[in-house]
Amino acid sequence: MKAKYAGILAAVLGSICCVGPLLLIAVGLGAGAAVIGRYHWFFVIGAIAILAWAWVKHFREETRCACERRLMEGRGISLFTLLVASVIVLAFAGLNIPSYAFGGSPPATPIANANLRRVVIPVEGIWCVACEIPVRHALKRIDGVAFVQISGAGKTATVDYDPAKTNPAQLVAAINSTGYQAVLPNK
Secondary structure (H helix, E strand, O other), X not given: OOHHHHHHHHHHHHHHHHHHHHHHHHOOOHHHHHHHHHOHXXXXXXXXXXXXXXXXXXXXXXXXXXXXXXXXXXXXXXXXXXXXXXXHHHHHHHOOHHHXXXXXXXXXXXXXXXXXXXXXXXXXXXXXXXXXXXXXXXXXXXOOEEEEEEXXXXXXXXXXXXXXXXXXXXXXXXXXXXXXXXXXXXX
């Protein structure tokens, strides 16, 4: 396998944990997002390993060509592909770092409407920004939900809702329908 193809494979592998759930949501298979999200770090570590191997392969071929005093065929495109793949892999690997390093989203603002209630629901399986999207989408579709904040770092969903239209059990059911595991919070 040429280095540039390994770089492309690394970019696809590094982005699949974030792009994959979005594609699944787009085609109506949002519950599959949780399956991909569970293996987030395996995808990232695999992508980094393949990318490192691709760089080593590129430089070995370059060195071999220099020793043989011949031009490396496709050197420019190979180098460009590996640089772009490196940026993609590092970008997707670093996508979670701000939320984990700085504690995720800021605390939710106070409820402005006295009729609304707030519940903080623990959610297992969310790891990154892309994992938060299907959960947020499922909760916002429920009639009576006024505000949703998902925290992958805190593994919680903060929801302001109208108790006359919905309840925490329905909110938990909506989250569970996405493939992530939510439970009713302890009172």
